[in-house]
Amino acid sequence: MRPSRASGVTTVHEARGALGQRLRELRQRAGMTGRQLAESLSWPPSKVSKLENGRQTPTAEDIRDWTGATAAEDQSEALLTSLHTLDLQYAEWQRQLRTGFTSHQSSIARLDARTRFFRAFEPTxxxxxxQTAGYARERFTQGATTLKVPHDVDEAVRVRTQRQEILYRPDKRFHFVLTEAALRFRLCAPEVMLGQLDRLISLSTLPNVKLGIIGFGTRYDVAPWHGFWILDHDRVMVETYSAELNLAQPSEVKLYGTAFERLAAVAAYGRAARALITQVTEDLSAEAPEAPADGE
Structure with a gap:
C-alpha cells in the first residue's frame, strides 16, 4: 500500500489540471491563441501552456491578469476560490516559508488549538x-539550508516549543508511532540526540500521550513509506521535500487511518517502548563527548 502516490498527489494533480482547463476555456471563448494571450500579458508562451496543462500552479495575480485579458473578470472570484483550495491541498514550501518558519509554526499552532485527537507516524x-529545542534547531537549520528560505531559526524554535504546551492539556489526545530508525538516524550531534531520547521517555508517561516504537526486528503489515499526521478524523497532513499535502477527502482520510492502525498494531508501547529507547541511548552514549571532570 502506497497512500501518498495512490491518493493525495493524484488528487492535487487533478485539481491543478481542472483549474488549467477552466483557464483554457476562457482563452478559447475570447477567441485568442495561447501566443496571443501570452503577448498581451508580456508572458513567455510556455507559461500559458504550463498553466493550461496543469504543469504550473497560477498565482492570484496570474488569474486576475488572465481574466482581465480574456474579458472574463466575472470569473475571477470562482477561479481564486479554486486556487485557494488547491493551495490548501498542495502548499509549496517556497510559498509557505517565504518569510521564514515562524509564520508557518504559528499557523500550525492555530490548527493544533482546534484539534482534539492527533495521530502521527514518523519513520525518519x-x-x-x-522535539527538544536542540533537536528542533537542527531540523529548522537543515530546512533553511535545503529550501534556501529566511533563517529565523531562533524564533521558530521558540514557537514550536510553545506549541508543545498542548501535550499537557487533558482535553487533547495524542498517539505517536515512530520507527527505531527515527531514533538512530544521525540528524544531529550525539549529545543533542541523547537529550531528545530522554525527553521521549519522559513524555511517554503522560496520561494522554501514547507513544509506540517499531523496532528493527518487527515484521511490518504495511510498509512505512513516509510520515503523516491525522488530525481528528477529517484531515491528513503529509510533508514532502517540496510541499505540504493537506488531504481531506473521506476516502483519503480512511486510507491513512487504516494505514496508521496497521502500523500502530506492530509497535511496542509502555515499558517495551522505553526499553527500546534506552537501548538506543546506551548505544549512542559511547559516541557522545564526555563531560569535563570537576576542576578541569
Missing amino acids: VVPGLL
Missing part, C-alpha cells in the same frame, strides 16, 4: 510536538 524524524 522525531515529531515536532515531541
Whole structure:
C-alpha cells in the first residue's frame, strides 16, 4: 500500500489540471491563441501552456491578469476560490516559508488549538510536538539550508516549543508511532540526540500521550513509506521535500487511518517502548563527548 502516490498527489494533480482547463476555456471563448494571450500579458508562451496543462500552479495575480485579458473578470472570484483550495491541498514550501518558519509554526499552532485527537507516524524524524529545542534547531537549520528560505531559526524554535504546551492539556489526545530508525538516524550531534531520547521517555508517561516504537526486528503489515499526521478524523497532513499535502477527502482520510492502525498494531508501547529507547541511548552514549571532570 502506497497512500501518498495512490491518493493525495493524484488528487492535487487533478485539481491543478481542472483549474488549467477552466483557464483554457476562457482563452478559447475570447477567441485568442495561447501566443496571443501570452503577448498581451508580456508572458513567455510556455507559461500559458504550463498553466493550461496543469504543469504550473497560477498565482492570484496570474488569474486576475488572465481574466482581465480574456474579458472574463466575472470569473475571477470562482477561479481564486479554486486556487485557494488547491493551495490548501498542495502548499509549496517556497510559498509557505517565504518569510521564514515562524509564520508557518504559528499557523500550525492555530490548527493544533482546534484539534482534539492527533495521530502521527514518523519513520525518519522525531515529531515536532515531541522535539527538544536542540533537536528542533537542527531540523529548522537543515530546512533553511535545503529550501534556501529566511533563517529565523531562533524564533521558530521558540514557537514550536510553545506549541508543545498542548501535550499537557487533558482535553487533547495524542498517539505517536515512530520507527527505531527515527531514533538512530544521525540528524544531529550525539549529545543533542541523547537529550531528545530522554525527553521521549519522559513524555511517554503522560496520561494522554501514547507513544509506540517499531523496532528493527518487527515484521511490518504495511510498509512505512513516509510520515503523516491525522488530525481528528477529517484531515491528513503529509510533508514532502517540496510541499505540504493537506488531504481531506473521506476516502483519503480512511486510507491513512487504516494505514496508521496497521502500523500502530506492530509497535511496542509502555515499558517495551522505553526499553527500546534506552537501548538506543546506551548505544549512542559511547559516541557522545564526555563531560569535563570537576576542576578541569
